[in-house]
Amino acid sequence: EIVLTQSPGTLSLSPGERATLSCRASQTVTSSYLAWYQQKPGQAPRLLIYGASSRATGIPDRFSGSGSGTDFTLTISRLEPEDFAVYYCQHYGSSPLVTFGPGTKVDI
Amino acid sequence: EVQLVQSGAEVKKPGESLKISCQGSGYGFYGHWIAWVRQMPGKGLEWMGIIYPDDSNTKYSPSFQGQVTISVDKSISTAYLQWSSLKASDTAMYFCARLGAEGGKEAFDIWGQGTMVTVSS
Numbered sequence: 001e002i003v004l005t006q007s008p009g010t011l012s013l014s015p016g017e018r019a020t021l022s023c024r025a026s027q028t029v030t031s032s033y034l035a036w037y038q039q040k041p042g043q044a045p046r047l048l049i050y051g052a053s054s055r056a057t058g059i060p061d062r063f064s065g066s067g068s069g070t071d072f073t074l075t076i077s078r079l080e081p082e083d084f085a086v087y088y089c090q091h092y093g094s095s096p097l098v099t100f101g102p103g104t105k106v107d108i
Numbered sequence: 109e110v111q112l113v114q115s116g117a118e119v120k121k122p123g124e125s126l127k128i129s130c131q132g133s134g135y136g137f138y139g140h141w142i143a144w145v146r147q148m149p150g151k152g153l154e155w156m157g158i159i160y161p162d163d164s165n166t167k168y169s170p171s172f173q174g175q176v177t178i179s180v181d182k183s184i185s186t187a188y189l190q191w192s193s194l195k196a197s198d199t200a201m202y203f204c205a206r207l208g209a210e211g212g213k214e215a216f217d218i219w220g221q222g223t224m225v226t227v228s229s
Contacts, residue, residue, distance in 0.1 A: 050215035088152065
């Protein structure tokens with residue numbers, strides 16, 4: 001069974017700073033099926049990154065994803081006020097079929 | 109516009125049944141898997157199950173197998189999540205999401221707005 005672990009649980013930063021979020025899988029996963037989502041309070045999640053490193057439509061280029069195997073990273077190069085939210089990594093295609101990480105909250 | 113529109117908030121009593129819906133538009137509904145995701149108050153995202161509208165092939169998370177039923181009516185581009193006997197612990201926001209596949213890389217690219225289900229006596 002695939003388990004995704006995200007760190008840190010909370011990241012306290014200021015606008016303009018760089019954010020580095022980690023997602024670690026309990027076993028090697030297929031990068032093609034590793035995604036990142038952003039969720040703001042009272043809203044549905046929004047797809048940011050798919051295939052570990054491809055930005056979804058309309059996502060600003062300050063968001064980037066990288067990694068392979070068991071270790072993946074979401075980087076926000078310069079935080080904008082609207083980027084303060086919770087970020088989830090997610091994997092598709094193993095057992096269980098869909099797994100979400102517990103999330104990282106990025107706050108001021 | 110490609111979108112998933114979910115039914116409205118529900119307030120139910122323990123033991124009651126419920127069926128919530130998720131209607132797709134703006135794309136070929138039958139050709140994309142639709143998943144249901146639970147988010148309990150203040151908590152993270154939990155995958156419940158997924159259905160392929162074209163043939164109703166359904167897969168459940170072990171955590172939700174036997175607790176809910178996922179179905180679809182492709183003639184009206186609508187997926188459903190239903191409970192036969194609600195519990196207070198079913199109180200949560202429920203999202204549907206489309207599994208998109210761009211270049212063979214699959215992810216949930218379109219999400220419904222969520223349906224809040226409150227179960228209280």
